[in-house]
Amino acid sequence: MAFATSLIQYLPSKFFGFLPLYIGVELILGFAILNKAGGAYGIVSIFTGHPINFWQWLYNSLAIATLPIYISGLSHLQIRPSNVRKISISCLVYVADTVIGILYTLYFVYFWFSNEDDISETEGTRTKDLPPDLAAQSASAGRELFITTGSTIVLTVLRVYFTLVLVSFTRTLLKQTAGQRLVADDEEDEFNKEGKVARVKKWIFGLEIRSSEILSDYFT
């Protein structure tokens, strides 16, 4: 709880200091969806025969699993009262995604530099064959490394900031809806129907409600 209390003071009240949080959430979930689509393309390696290891396979699978949650969150952002549930589950998944994502980033940094980055062996010999003016047109190994490292750090920091924005938005939303019903009458009718689809919907609904309860408990 002490962590929750100290976290709250770092939560932004505006996106980048001047935009309403909901516009930030819209962009954050949109970017997340675009990024997670990569999982669907990565998993195609099963069919194309491109070799991937277990951790890459798991990474792609997790990306695919988060896709429907983020899509549901973004598409319900403005719809009451379901937005409270959908944003809650999106927020919880996004937090977990950030933690797992950062660990994966560290792993993939290691993966790249140990497997793919072979320029150090070849650059020395190849640049010698080129006239100096042409050789200067290509980025040096140091510059490439600087851009790669800098971009990775900036994107990771941005990712953590986006997480804080989403948490801040969800917290305010939960605060405003404390004690209110989070399900519309027609949704309830859907859940009470017979059949597999209704059961799946009810199960997802249960997860959403549980997410909002976890976050509500955490913030109070």
Added chain:
Amino acid sequence: MSLLRSPVVQKPYQLFHYYFLSEKRPGNTLSDLSFETNPKLTINQFLHRSWSYREILHYSFLSSIIFFVFIIFPANFFLKLLILSAFITCFIIPLTSQFFVHALPIFTWLALFFSAGKIPTSWKPAISVKVLPAMETILYGDNLSNVLATITSTLLDIWAWLPYGLLHFSAPFVVAAFIFVFAPPTSLRSYGFAFGYMNLLGVMIQILFPAAPPWYKNSHGLEPANYSMSGSPGGLARIDELLGVDMYTSTFSNSPVVFGAFPSLHSGCSVMDVLFLCWLFPKYTVLWWGYASWLWWSTMYLTHHYFIDLIGGAALSFIVFNYTKYMHLPVINHKLFCRWSYTQIERIDIINSDPLLNYSANYNQVEDIEMGTVDNNHSLPGANFSYFYNKSVANDMPRLGSRSRQQSRADLSEPSLAVGTSRLRSTSSLSLGAHNEEEEPARDDVETFSQSSMEHSSVPSVFDGENYNNERRNISSNASNSSLDELIEEPTPTNNKPDTRSR
């Protein structure tokens, strides 16, 4: 005029009138185009307009890019001057300026793109060869282009060529046509703004951060690149081979931006098209995103882009689209059939569309506003955008599914048409002077509609895309006071055709 009366023109016009123009209310000039050719009108507008700082920034930025292109392009100075003069002429004749002014970001992008190859090599930054494959692996776990291009076949080549080599070039025109016909008036300006700026910013990033595409890694490995190297058609070379024609090999070999892998403007354009199509026809959202996914696959399969390039282009589109949505794009009313059905233009109120505004108060307010149209799910009226098919769209399904002239007419006659006006930043109060209704012949097949709507009938000036809050809008009223109806003096076909509209 004899040409206008010929059957070749008359028949399509009659059909067009029957399906679209008959939607228009008498006295409503909102959807009219200007057929004026007197340059004085535009010059007067220009001189008497009070420019906002955003407009000044917009035009200064684009002018400076055009000036840069003018300087670096290696052609005869007088020839360049002649081309520029022709361009400026199009801007000052009202008939053409109504399109040219709003397409300026697109023209600027094209000018910069095609002259990018003429920028002196010494000015250009060093080419990155490793950054993209490294970032691709770090962020997405693998080189996804390699994943998808591992297996190739003729069938897959053709399947990849369709979106990348054909649809990509035609889609923006089709989307523009859809927006012009089915979206509220002035929407096409927003599309021009968003599409142009996205591409312009994309090309600027490509020039400032030159990076090698996947085909380079496949043919040269990670060895250093230089600007004397030619481009490559990548997988499209197989299409040239298959068809026996040089459609892509020469074009891509002589590309003005050889090392412009990041961001992918193929992705940027397709996502921009998709975002506008989702906004316009949310019912087919899955289909639109299916197109973007197909194009994404094809760019990686053809080894033209890494996945990170695609995300770069898509994210750029998403940012520019959202900026345009909140700052320029009119609110679409899915009950209305086409541009001629609109009697007022409204835009999203950013403050009041915030879901975090006092929840309880808003909940009740929305409930009041939407009583009878929405049962249990409450979406903010300003939020009529959708990237994905969702519940709010589901609630709209009867309306979306029957987006028709009949529905449009029936809805227009309802006083509750102005849904959620308390939350919408209406621009109608800035209309260009009241239209004189008495000038319009009364039409007995059109039901009466509210006088308040009539007061909103107006056409914004060609410069008004940037600043709707400018209160001196009466200066543009003369620019758009004639319509296609006035040019063709034949009786309208509504008297001859069975009228199925709701009354």
